[in-house]
Amino acid sequence: MHRLGLFAGNSIPELAQAICRYIGITLGNAQVKTFSDGEIRIEIRENVRGKDVFLLQSTCAPVNDHLMELLLMIDAFKRSSAQRITTVIPYYGYARQDKKVVPRVPISAKLVADLLTAAGANRVITMDLHAGQIQGFFDIPVDNLFAAPVLLEHIKENLDNNTVIVSPDAGGVERARAFAKRLGTQLAIIDKRRIAPNQAEAMNVVGDVRKKTTVILDDMVDTAGTLCQAAMALKEHGALAIHAYCAHAVLSGPAVKRIRDSEIETLVVTNTIPLGEKAKVCDKIRVLSVSKLLAEAIHRCHTGSSVSSLFV
Numbered sequence: 001m002h003r004l005g006l007f008a009g010n011s012i013p014e015l016a017q018a019i020c021r022y023i024g025i026t027l028g029n030a031q032v033k034t035f036s037d038g039e040i041r042i043e044i045r046e047n048v049r050g051k052d053v054f055l056l057q058s059t060c061a062p063v064n065d066h067l068m069e070l071l072l073m074i075d076a077f078k079r080s081s082a083q084r085i086t087t088v089i090p091y092y093g094y095a096r097q098d099k100k101v102v103p104r105v106p107i108s109a110k111l112v113a114d115l116l117t118a119a120g121a122n123r124v125i126t127m128d129l130h131a132g133q134i135q136g137f138f139d140i141p142v143d144n145l146f147a148a149p150v151l152l153e154h155i156k157e158n159l160d161n162n163t164v165i166v167s168p169d170a171g172g173v174e175r176a177r178a179f180a181k182r183l184g185t186q187l188a189i190i191d192k193r194r195i196a197p198n199q200a201e202a203m204n205v206v207g208d209v210r211k212k213t214t215v216i217l218d219d220m221v222d223t224a225g226t227l228c229q230a231a232m233a234l235k236e237h238g239a240l241a242i243h244a245y246c247a248h249a250v251l252s253g254p255a256v257k258r259i260r261d262s263e264i265e266t267l268v269v270t271n272t273i274p275l276g277e278k279a280k281v282c283d284k285i286r287v288l289s290v291s292k293l294l295a296e297a298i299h300r301c302h303t304g305s306s307v308s309s310l311f312v
Contacts, residue, residue, distance in 0.1 A: 059093030
């Protein structure tokens with residue numbers, strides 16, 4: 001294990017420390033600061049020659065600053081003769097821009113993949129990609145982890161057998177179906193129509209939710225518009241209780257207020273994105289840690305063991 005080095009940018013320092021405690025190593029010494037004009041300054045303050053370097057950084061808000069930190073740190077490790085550089089990106093920013101939905105727009109998820117590869121990354125570990133096909137945007141190996149084991153355990157411990165798993169849109173049906181199969185529960189789908197970016201209108205509920213405990217399952221919650229409208233639709237169709245689970249809590253703009261005022265009883269998220277004060281001002285939010293899952297994936301990647309067996 002002396003060849004394994006774990007370093008982190010400024011996005012999720014608490015998660016980095018938790019991963020180090022689980023593996024039994026010390027977080028690498030890297031200085032990530034800015035000059036007075038805002039330029040990012042990176043300095044690796046220990047020898048990494050010949051090391052298997054894992055670089056932890058979520059590209060959460062401020063997205064562009066954290067992405068630039070990540071790219072510059074990759075370049076610093078490459079120029080310091082690290083043997084292999086694996087970027088561990090719990091939340092992969094720009095993932096929603098994975099295709100051309102209208103003319104003359106970029107495919108930003110592909111551009112970010114190219115930037116990471118060009119900077120010198122040899123492998124990527126990420127979690128719950130918004131679209132699985134983003135793995136194909138890379139010319140280097142990608143391990144897409146899932147928060148499912150952590151979320152499933154919490155559902156089993158806190159909810160009863162009278163539970164229905166709900167997909168908030170057609171795109172999340174596969175994910176919701178996998179959860180329903182693991183839990184042995186029914187599946188429902190919200191027929192949603194998006195009228196503009198970050199604005200969605202829930203239209204109908206496909207499936208029986210009357211007098212049921214419902215769990216809305218999604219990969220991320222951003223402005224919470226979709227989530228809260230889905231909760232309203234479920235309530236109108238007779239749902240007994242409404243809970244929500246998601247991997248990435250972006251929670252931008254009016255999200256926290258919407259959740260606080262909504263029909264949702266609890267919103268369970270993971271710490272792929274640090275919430276800080278947001279979790280304190282809304283008592284409906286519960287945060288689960290994915291540190292052990294990420295640590296195990298890092299350890300297995302370093303030792304050449306199977307990563308996919310974590311999710312069998």
